[in-house]
Amino acid sequence: MKLYLRYVSVLLKSQMQYRTSFILVTVGQFFIPFFMFISVLLLFQRFSTIAGWTLYEVALCYAVINISSSLSECFARGFDTFSMLIVRGEFDRILVRPRTTLLQIFGTKFEFSRIGRLSQGFIALIFSLMYLDVSWDLYRVLTLLLMILSGTFIFTGLYILGATLCFWTVEGLEVVNILTDGGRNFAQYPLSIYQEWVKKFFTYVIPFASVNYLPLQYLLNKANGNLLAHMLAPILGILFIIPCILIWNFGVKHYKSTGS
Amino acid sequence: MIEVESLSKSFKVAKRSAGIGSAVKSLFNPQYSVVNALEDISFQIDEGEIVGYIGPNGAGKSTTIKIISGVLVPDSGKCKILGNTPWENRIKHVKNIGVVFGQRSQLWWDLPVIDSFNLLRDIYRVPEGEYRKTLNLLISILDISSLLTTPVRQLSLGQRMRCEIAASLLHNPKILFLDEPTIGLDAVSKIAVRNFIKTINQERKLTVILTTHDMNDIEALAERIILIGKGQILLDGTLTDLKKRFASHKIVKVDFTENTKSINIEGVKILNRSKESMALSVDLDVIKVSDAIGFLAKDLDILDVSVHSRPVEEIIVDLYKVYQI
Numbered sequence: 103m104k105l106y107l108r109y110v111s112v113l114l115k116s117q118m119q120y121r122t123s124f125i126l127v128t129v130g131q132f133f134i135p136f137f138m139f140i141s142v143l144l145l146f147q148r149f150s151t152i153a154g155w156t157l158y159e160v161a162l163c164y165a166v167i168n169i170s171s172s173l174s175e176c177f178a179r180g181f182d183t184f185s186m187l188i189v190r191g192e193f194d195r196i197l198v199r200p201r202t203t204l205l206q207i208f209g210t211k212f213e214f215s216r217i218g219r220l221s222q223g224f225i226a227l228i229f230s231l232m233y234l235d236v237s238w239d240l241y242r243v244l245t246l247l248l249m250i251l252s253g254t255f256i257f258t259g260l261y262i263l264g265a266t267l268c269f270w271t272v273e274g275l276e277v278v279n280i281l282t283d284g285g286r287n288f289a290q291y292p293l294s295i296y297q298e299w300v301k302k303f304f305t306y307v308i309p310f311a312s313v314n315y316l317p318l319q320y321l322l323n324k325a326n327g328n329l330l331a332h333m334l335a336p337i338l339g340i341l342f343i344i345p346c347i348l349i350w351n352f353g354v355k356h357y358k359s360t361g362s
Numbered sequence: 363m364i365e366v367e368s369l370s371k372s373f374k375v376a377k378r379s380a381g382i383g384s385a386v387k388s389l390f391n392p393q394y395s396v397v398n399a400l401e402d403i404s405f406q407i408d409e410g411e412i413v414g415y416i417g418p419n420g421a422g423k424s425t426t427i428k429i430i431s432g433v434l435v436p437d438s439g440k441c442k443i444l445g446n447t448p449w450e451n452r453i454k455h456v457k458n459i460g461v462v463f464g465q466r467s468q469l470w471w472d473l474p475v476i477d478s479f480n481l482l483r484d485i486y487r488v489p490e491g492e493y494r495k496t497l498n499l500l501i502s503i504l505d506i507s508s509l510l511t512t513p514v515r516q517l518s519l520g521q522r523m524r525c526e527i528a529a530s531l532l533h534n535p536k537i538l539f540l541d542e543p544t545i546g547l548d549a550v551s552k553i554a555v556r557n558f559i560k561t562i563n564q565e566r567k568l569t570v571i572l573t574t575h576d577m578n579d580i581e582a583l584a585e586r587i588i589l590i591g592k593g594q595i596l597l598d599g600t601l602t603d604l605k606k607r608f609a610s611h612k613i614v615k616v617d618f619t620e621n622t623k624s625i626n627i628e629g630v631k632i633l634n635r636s637k638e639s640m641a642l643s644v645d646l647d648v649i650k651v652s653d654a655i656g657f658l659a660k661d662l663d664i665l666d667v668s669v670h671s672r673p674v675e676e677i678i679v680d681l682y683k684v685y686q687i
Contacts, residue, residue, distance in 0.1 A: 104484070197432055
């Protein structure tokens with residue numbers, strides 16, 4: 103962990119060598135998803151609820167997913183651009199150093215400009231919390247934090263899976279963006295508004311349901327049955343990273359390296 | 363110290379002919395051919411040796427280095443380096459080794475050199491006191507104190523290479539892998555790098571494995587060479603052995619007072635001749651150099667004699683020819 107912080111401070115130093123471009127990208131990162139949030143607002147101008155969810159409820163869901171997706175983009179950017187490491191042969195370098203490959207790849211990149219998107223997520227969160235009629239107790243706050251954490255883990259796991267594919271294809275595959283970007287776009291809304299197969303996919307294959315739908319029901323007093331199960335559902339999302347890491351380690355053994 | 367036993371590795375390479383048509387075809391029906399990069403490679407290296415690992419492009423040099431440095435997993439074979447198998451105990455193994463890939467930097471491009479060094483200290487968990495000591499030593503022998511605060515991207519290639527080598531030794535490894543360390547360097551930097559490798563090898567008993575295409579590197583550094591071609595070890599011996607085996611001729615150059623008498627000595631071939639000098643090739647299997655000079659002295663009034671061995675470069679070219687690689 104100490105080493106990770108050292109990596110981040112080194113990357114921050116490097117980043118500061120290019121200050122102007124950093125500021126522009128950060129601002130851009132704020133506005134692109136901001137317009138998406140506007141479109142959510144416009145949607146609710148036409149329809150007051152979607153499948154029984156109000157604007158502020160959807161905004162909460164939107165905020166959680168966007169915060170966790172931008173957090174994972176900050177931390178796990180190295181996996182998103184992992185094909186570059188392979189193409190440039192830098193993964194060889196990582197393998198001859200006495201630390202785990204995962205830690206070192208987390209340390210290759212830290213996308214500071216995602217602070218733009220992150221703050222946009224927080225604005226959506228504040229907006230929803232201001233208007234939502236929910237009494238916030240300790241359990242709810244904990245669940246909310248757990249949701250964000252869990253989402254970050256799921257997105258990170260997806261990035262790791264995508265990077266693993268590079269061991270076989272060398273070039274990065276856009277396929278994974280369907281899962282990360284697509285997953286984010288789907289999971290911005292409560293999953294109950296979608297068709298059955300979409301729900302099933304995002305529950306059993308990629309457990310976004312454990313981040314948004316299930317704990318969201320608990321937060322908003324919509325849950326039936328076992329409340330504890332709804333509260334702790336995000337933990338399943340966190341566990342999603344374990345198979346991802348196992349698959350990654352399997353992939354490393356199949357690394358072929360490039361050039362001389 | 364390093365034991366490698368019947369290491370083999372093959373790669374699947376996608377076959378594709380030129381043109382868009384075949385590119386599309388290969389997308390749906392990829393054809394592969396198997397390339398045996400390494401076939402049954404075995405060798406042993408002892409502590410303190412400097413070994414030159416040579417061979418033409420594509421012979422399997424880099425593949426070997428990558429396997430024994432823990433980057434690649436071989437198809438079969440054994441390898442023990444200080445008790446570790448590189449691809450099984452990667453993290454333990456790489457603590458003992460330093461690696462310089464001549465064409466790839468291990469320093470952080472945008473940062474001053476010293477920042478990279480400090481980060482490496484943390485990566486390798488080098489205790490502060492030991493780190494200071496090693497760093498000071500490296501700075502003084504490699505003469506890099508003035509470079510430490512310069513961002514890596516502003517260094518010249520020669521300066522960068524000196525910093526790269528320093529970076530690979532900060533954690534006091536017992537083995538150093540150098541993959542083409544002098545590639546692209548000017549003469550002064552080349553000699554500086556060679557001298558340094560020699561010094562550090564003697565002072566610390568550092569084992570060095572060196573791949574290069576520059577035979578001067580080999581001549582200056584390596585006592586032992588391993589020649590690899592088409593994935594197999596063709597020759598493993600000292601440089602002197604190699605010279606004896608493949609340099610059966612010496613070149614003798616003679617200056618003399620003007621003379622046009624014809625020279626005919628068995629085992630001696632005249633390469634070129636002018637009125638006052640000539641160059642001869644002496645076949646050592648037939649005649650000794652001293653005898654040949656003796657015969658010459660009878661006919662000529664010799665002013666100066668010099669004896670040359672064939673350059674290693676030429677010997678290696680011959681070797682490649684002999685083994686058809």
